Amino acid sequence: MTGPLLIVGEPQNGHLSGPTLEAITVAQTLGGGSAALVGFLAGSKARAIGVEFGRFGVPRIAVATDPALDSTPVAAVASSVAAAAEQAGADMILVGGTTFGRDLVGRLAIRWNAAVATGVTEARRDGAVVHVRRPIFGGRATETRRLEGPHFALALRPHAFAAPSEAAVSPAVAEVPMIPIPPALLAPRRTATETTAQGTGPSLGDASIVVSGGRGVRAAENFQIVEELAAALGAAVGASRAVTDAGWRPSSFQVGQTGRSVSPQLYIAVGISGAIQHLVGMLSSRVIVAINSDAGAPIFRVADYGIVGDLFQIVPALTAETRRVRAA
Amino acid sequence: MPDFSLSAEQESLRDLARKFARTEMAPHAAECDRTPRFPEEIYRKAYDLGLMNLNVPAEYGGSGLGVLDQCLIVEELAHACGGMTTSVIANCLALEPILLGGSPEQKDRFLKPFCAEYQLASFCLTEPSGGSDAGGLQTRARREGDHYVLDGEKCFITNAPHASLYTVFATVDPNLRTKGITAFVVPRAAAGLTTGKDEEKMGHRASSTSTVRFEGVNVPVEDRLGEEGGGFSIAMRTLDQTRTPIGALATGIAQAALDHAAAYSLKRQTFGKPISEHQAIQIKLANMAQAVHAARLLTWHAAWTIDHGAKGTLESSIAKCFASDAALHVADEAIQTFGGYGYMKEYPVEKLLRDAKLTQIYEGANEIQRTVIARELLRQYA
Amino acid sequence: MEIVVCIKPVPEAETRLRVAPGGQTLDAEGVKFVLAGYDESALEQALLLKESVPGSKVHAVSYGPAPRTEEVLRAAIALGADLATWVEATAGSASDPILAAVALAGAIAAVPHDLVLCGKQAGDDEAGLVPSALGELLSVPDFGSVADLRWDPASSRFKFLRSTEAGGERWEAPTPCVIGLQQAWNDPRTAKLPSILKSRRALIAKRPLEPGAGGPHSEPEKFELPPPRTGARMIEYKTPEEAAQKLVRILREEAKVFP
Numbered sequence: 001m002t003g004p005l006l007i008v009g010e011p012q013n014g015h016l017s018g019p020t021l022e023a024i025t026v027a028q029t030l031g032g033g034s035a036a037l038v039g040f041l042a043g044s045k046a047r048a049i050g051v052e053f054g055r056f057g058v059p060r061i062a063v064a065t066d067p068a069l070d071s072t073p074v075a076a077v078a079s080s081v082a083a084a085a086e087q088a089g090a091d092m093i094l095v096g097g098t099t100f101g102r103d104l105v106g107r108l109a110i111r112w113n114a115a116v117a118t119g120v121t122e123a124r125r126d127g128a129v130v131h132v133r134r135p136i137f138g139g140r141a142t143e144t145r146r147l148e149g150p151h152f153a154l155a156l157r158p159h160a161f162a163a164p165s166e167a168a169v170s171p172a173v174a175e176v177p178m179i180p181i182p183p184a185l186l187a188p189r190r191t192a193t194e195t196t197a198q199g200t201g202p203s204l205g206d207a208s209i210v211v212s213g214g215r216g217v218r219a220a221e222n223f224q225i226v227e228e229l230a231a232a233l234g235a236a237v238g239a240s241r242a243v244t245d246a247g248w249r250p251s252s253f254q255v256g257q258t259g260r261s262v263s264p265q266l267y268i269a270v271g272i273s274g275a276i277q278h279l280v281g282m283l284s285s286r287v288i289v290a291i292n293s294d295a296g297a298p299i300f301r302v303a304d305y306g307i308v309g310d311l312f313q314i315v316p317a318l319t320a321e322t323r324r325v326r327a328a
Numbered sequence: 329m330p331d332f333s334l335s336a337e338q339e340s341l342r343d344l345a346r347k348f349a350r351t352e353m354a355p356h357a358a359e360c361d362r363t364p365r366f367p368e369e370i371y372r373k374a375y376d377l378g379l380m381n382l383n384v385p386a387e388y389g390g391s392g393l394g395v396l397d398q399c400l401i402v403e404e405l406a407h408a409c410g411g412m413t414t415s416v417i418a419n420c421l422a423l424e425p426i427l428l429g430g431s432p433e434q435k436d437r438f439l440k441p442f443c444a445e446y447q448l449a450s451f452c453l454t455e456p457s458g459g460s461d462a463g464g465l466q467t468r469a470r471r472e473g474d475h476y477v478l479d480g481e482k483c484f485i486t487n488a489p490h491a492s493l494y495t496v497f498a499t500v501d502p503n504l505r506t507k508g509i510t511a512f513v514v515p516r517a518a519a520g521l522t523t524g525k526d527e528e529k530m531g532h533r534a535s536s537t538s539t540v541r542f543e544g545v546n547v548p549v550e551d552r553l554g555e556e557g558g559g560f561s562i563a564m565r566t567l568d569q570t571r572t573p574i575g576a577l578a579t580g581i582a583q584a585a586l587d588h589a590a591a592y593s594l595k596r597q598t599f600g601k602p603i604s605e606h607q608a609i610q611i612k613l614a615n616m617a618q619a620v621h622a623a624r625l626l627t628w629h630a631a632w633t634i635d636h637g638a639k640g641t642l643e644s645s646i647a648k649c650f651a652s653d654a655a656l657h658v659a660d661e662a663i664q665t666f667g668g669y670g671y672m673k674e675y676p677v678e679k680l681l682r683d684a685k686l687t688q689i690y691e692g693a694n695e696i697q698r699t700v701i702a703r704e705l706l707r708q709y710a
Numbered sequence: 711m712e713i714v715v716c717i718k719p720v721p722e723a724e725t726r727l728r729v730a731p732g733g734q735t736l737d738a739e740g741v742k743f744v745l746a747g748y749d750e751s752a753l754e755q756a757l758l759l760k761e762s763v764p765g766s767k768v769h770a771v772s773y774g775p776a777p778r779t780e781e782v783l784r785a786a787i788a789l790g791a792d793l794a795t796w797v798e799a800t801a802g803s804a805s806d807p808i809l810a811a812v813a814l815a816g817a818i819a820a821v822p823h824d825l826v827l828c829g830k831q832a833g834d835d836e837a838g839l840v841p842s843a844l845g846e847l848l849s850v851p852d853f854g855s856v857a858d859l860r861w862d863p864a865s866s867r868f869k870f871l872r873s874t875e876a877g878g879e880r881w882e883a884p885t886p887c888v889i890g891l892q893q894a895w896n897d898p899r900t901a902k903l904p905s906i907l908k909s910r911r912a913l914i915a916k917r918p919l920e921p922g923a924g925g926p927h928s929e930p931e932k933f934e935l936p937p938p939r940t941g942a943r944m945i946e947y948k949t950p951e952e953a954a955q956k957l958v959r960i961l962r963e964e965a966k967v968f969p
Contacts, residue, residue: 131931182849288942303941314954
């Protein structure tokens with residue numbers, strides 16, 4: 001009734017990326033068993049990395065080994081993906097929703113005539129219809145979309161799924177026929193690859209994560225532990241009025257009634273009591289975490305998660321754990 | 329049936345003013361009030377965006393807006409800061425006499441270069457001896473051949489220390505009272521024109537106010553607007569145009585007060601619940617909302633009346649008088665809603681009361697507005 | 711250079727989200743739709759490019775229903791776009807991003823386009839599908855998540871950073887191409903009052919959507935808001951490290967907000 005599922009792999013440091021593994025998880029659920037799963041990789045290292053699909057019970061992989069695909073735009077890979085799907089008889093393609101995955105799915109919508117969605121956090125198949133859930137409006141709402149086939153391609157929101165179950169097999173490898181790459185797609189050139197350097201963080205207005213420090217930080221020189229946590233999270237830095245009044249940070253940092261209003265996905269309030277002047281500046285954040293030594297602090301009434309404790313111990317631990325998890 | 333909806337163009341103008349007000353004015357309102365500081369950089373930005381010289385036709389380099397369009401903009405600016413708004417619209421007040429009383433040649437000569445770059449102008453009518461009693465003004469204009477010589481003193485003049493152009497009302501003969509008053513355009517460079525120190529005001533502290541002294545200031549005849557004795561009429565017709573936007577300014581202050589009070593009432597908890605659930609506060613907010621709503625609609629109606637060619641004296645006096653009284657009352661109630669916090673300068677509401685107060689006094693004190701309303705009203709029954 | 715900018719009217723950031731009767735979509739009653747977010751940055755980038763390459767034009771294109779779509783196109787003109795084209799949608803159908811791409815591609819194919827600039831994703835549905843779908847439809851290379859876009863006249867190529875999870879890649883590409891802009895590192899200008907007044911009289915070209923356009927269907931089925939807050943869930947721990955681990959796990963797996 002439903003066809004095989006093609007999981008498009010994205011390499012990261014010579015292995016299948018985390019988002020790819022999450023795509024396998026979803027495939028295992030939707031596919032109704034490993035038998036129907038097919039992994040896909042493109043490029044000169046496709047075979048070498050492709051065998052990792054076997055660790056999760058994926059019995060077949062399709063590889064497009066044209067070395068040119070190592071350095072073409074994502075668009076060139078789309079043709080091979082579509083060809084692999086045709087070859088495998090797949091009717092659904094899953095991919096981790098990274099920059100690569102999202103760009104791929106848009107191409108597949110046209111090239112493979114597929115119903116598509118990105119940022120998917122849940123997917124359910126109902127015969128010839130797929131229902132997906134995804135966050136919208138910066139996470140302030142969730143929509144369920146109805147996709148009508150016969151083809152589907154989903155880019156899954158990274159970190160929304162657990163790791164796939166393991167079951168070591170040795171996947172059968174099928175070579176995807178080489179597809180000539182149109183000259184237009186060969187013209188762009190990648191000239192360099194960079195790894196993330198935490199320079200200036202995002203601005204308070206744009207950031208999807210904000211870490212703010214308050215009076216509990218006690219002194220100007222201590223405020224940097226807030227900034228280190230922000231840097232580890234790729235977050236913007238904010239402050240309560242107490243901090244800016246004391247001159248520990250400029251008033252441009254101030255979040256609150258007489259300062260900035262923010263509504264990020266995640267707001268971490270460090271040493272902030274939660275007086276109303278501050279709350280009105282951040283209450284529409286989707287998730288609020290409060291860290292404070294005072295269990296009765298008003299901020300705990302509005303936060304989603306709270307840690308009562310010494311921020312000088314909790315925050316550095318949080319920074320270390322964040323760095324560890326993000327590097328993995 | 330009247331259509332109360334705004335056109336898409338009007339919405340765009342209001343959005344522009346709102347964006348400017350919220351991003352450029354509001355963040356500096358408290359600081360400019362506290363210090364006090366005349367934020368020239370903000371006024372320059374207002375000029376760059378076309379938010380100054382709103383009443384001057386486009387052919388002279390202004391924005392050429394009708395009264396209702398001006399009101400939409402003024403209310404948004406005043407929501408952020410009444411004082412800054414007073415300084416931004418002071419140009420409209422100062423240039424209106426040229427529009428009403430100037431010859432085509434004068435409009436060209438004065439308005440085009442003025443509007444071509446950032447400049448401020450001041451409307452000089454009020455004197456130490458009288459504001460409401462404008463007819464009794466004392467500044468003398470003595471004709472000497474091809475020019476007049478002006479002597480006297482004006483006070484409480486908005487933007488005076490920073491202006492490059494002054495429209496001045498002086499009398500050729502004090503015994504003639506209103507019939508002697510004559511209007512002139514005087515550049516800052518005129519010898520004998522000096523401005524005094526910035527007055528320390530209760531509110532509108534981002535606006536600059538001072539005396540303007542005329543000591544033997546020579547004004548060429550070509551710079552007289554209209555005829556000798558025609559100045560009082562120019563002044564009154566000017567105020568007929570600018571009165572309604574003051575209603576909008578007051579409405580903006582009142583709306584800001586209501587916004588603060590309503591938002592606060594939802595968050596502040598006493599006796600175990602948000603104060604918005606206490607009837608005392610609900611009744612307060614309801615009365616405030618009625619006042620703001622009425623102020624805005626009276627202002628819009630007066631503006632619409634004038635834009636459709638009527639003099640609109642009754643409507644604009646009602647709008648200015650009602651809106652300014654409303655602003656004071658709503659700001660007062662907003663402070664009361666905040667309780668002790670409302671009394672603290674750290675919170676934004678006490679400034680609103682100080683700013684609202686001036687709207688009852690300037691551009692025609694409300695006592696005068698009431699005599700005008702009575703006069704216009706009784707005319708209908710005569 | 712002929713620059714096409716694709717823009718979408720989206721609810722302004724301060725909108726209080728409400729569920730429409732029927733539960734399928736946002737309640738658009740009283741909602742103000744504006745040019746915002748990445749689209750606003752994209753238009754600004756286009757205007758900056760136009761200013762730096764003499765003889766260039768910026769053509770704003772949008773797909774959506776009346777009156778919001780016409781309004782954002784006028785806003786684009788007020789900001790400096792030279793031309794505007796509107797492909798009108800009936801109210802419901804505007805929510806399918808692939809249909810939007812097909813509509814936009816039809817309009818773009820009919821006009822000169824050295825560069826097609828889009829925001830990386832719209833502020834409402836955040837699908838991010840239009841740039842790559844446009845690339846496929848127009849048969850040109852596309853790059854989503856672009857930052858630091860520059861034009862190099864010496865080589866007649868665009869040079870930019872393509873943001874990836876690992877960091878980024880530096881690319882150069884000739885015209886024509888489609889760029890989904892993530893970070894413009896510019897400060898979008900504000901339209902001046904005289905330009906706003908002038909934009910009201912500007913001519914906006916209208917294009918019909920080809921009948922039968924768009925392929926497989928995707929439509930909204932349910933629109934949900936998160937439940938209201940009820941007080942923090944306190945995290946128990948014995949060591950700070952344990953607290954940190956628990957919190958990070960919750961943020962990743964439960965709240966799904968960990969980066």
